[in-house]
Amino acid sequence: MKLLLLGSNGQLGQALLQQLHQPQQSQQERPQFQSLALSHTQLDITDSAALAAQMAAYRPDIVLNCAAWTNVDKAEQQSDSCFAVNAMAAGQLATLCQQHNSLLVQFSTDYVFDGTNNMPYTERHSTTPLNVYGRSKLAAEQLIQANCSKYLILRSSWLFSEYGHNFYRTMLRLAQQQLKLAEPLSVVNDQFGCPTYAGDLAAIVLQLLQRYQQQGSVAYGLYHLAGQPAVSWYQFAQAIFAVQQVPVSVMPLSSAQYAGAATRPANSALDCSKFCDTFGIVLPQWQAALNQLKQVII
Ligand SMILES: NC(=O)c1ccc[n+]([C@@H]2O[C@H](COP(=O)([O-])OP(=O)(O)OC[C@H]3O[C@@H](n4cnc5c(N)ncnc54)[C@H](OP(=O)(O)O)[C@@H]3O)[C@@H](O)[C@H]2O)c1
Structure with missing residues (x-):
C-alpha cells in the first residue's frame, strides 16, 4: 500500500516517520x-494545483494529514491563513481522497469544545470552539465528513514529544532560564486536558493502518484519542520536572493572568471510550512516555 504523509516535519509527522522507518520486528507485526x-517546503497544501497534481501522480491508498496551522494565539490575528491550511486545504484533500479512493487520516483537536463541561467530552457532545484555531479544525472535520467516505478523524490533545514545538520542550527550556534567574516558573492551573505523547499516537495510527491493509477496511469515523489522565498545565509541568529532576519552583497561574491572544477551554479532557470499544486499543498513560523521554536528549 502507498502512504502519503503531509506536514512530515511537524512533531506528529516526525513521530510517524520515525516509526515507519524503524527496523521491522517481524513481517506480521509491522505494516509494510x-x-x-x-x-511544508516540499508541498504547501494550500497550493491546490500542487496538491491535486501530487495526489494524481502518487495515487496514495492512504493520506496522513499532519500539516496544520497550530499556533493557536497567532491564528487570532491571521484567521484567513489559519483557515486556508486547516480547513480549506483539508476540504480539498477530502475531495481528492474521494476521487482517488484513498483513506484520509485527519488529526483534530480538543479545542473544538468550549470547555464548560465538567466531565470528559465524548464524540456526541456538541462543539463550540472558543478560538480561531478550534473553529478552523472543526470546519475541517465538517468538510471531510461532507466530501469523503473513507476517513478517520482522530481528535487528540496536548501533544508532546522530543520533536518540534510543544509544552514539554517549552517547559524544559523555560525552567533552565528561570533557574538561572533564581525565579519560579508560573504555569496555568485552571485549564485541564489530556497530555498525549505523539509517539503513542503514531504507534496506534500505524496499528489501524495495518488493519486497514489486512482487511481492506476499518471502522471509519470520528474518534477521540488522547492520553490519560487529564491534568492541568500546572500539574503536567510538575510531572515533567519531577521526572527530569529539574529543581525549578512552579507557581500556579490563572488563565486570566496568562496573556495569550486566544481563549482556551477550561476543561477539554477527552473521553476515548468509543475508540477503545471499536478497536480494542487504549493509548498508554502519558506518564509512561514521560518516564521514557528521560533517556532522550532534548
Ligand atoms: N500540538 C498539539 O498539541 C495538538 C493537539 C491536538 C491536535 N493536534 C493536531 O495534530 C496535528 C499535528 O500537530 P503537530 O503538533 O504535529 O503540529 P506541528 O508540529 O505544528 O506540525 C504541523 C506541520 O504542518 C506544517 N504546515 C503548516 N502549514 C502547512 C502548509 N500550508 N502545507 C504543508 N505543511 C504545512 C508545518 O510546517 P512549518 O512549521 O514549516 O510551517 C509543520 O511541519 C495537527 O492537525 C494538529 O491540529 C495537535
Missing part, C-alpha cells in the same frame, strides 16, 4: 508501506 513524506 511504501511511503512518500512531504514537508
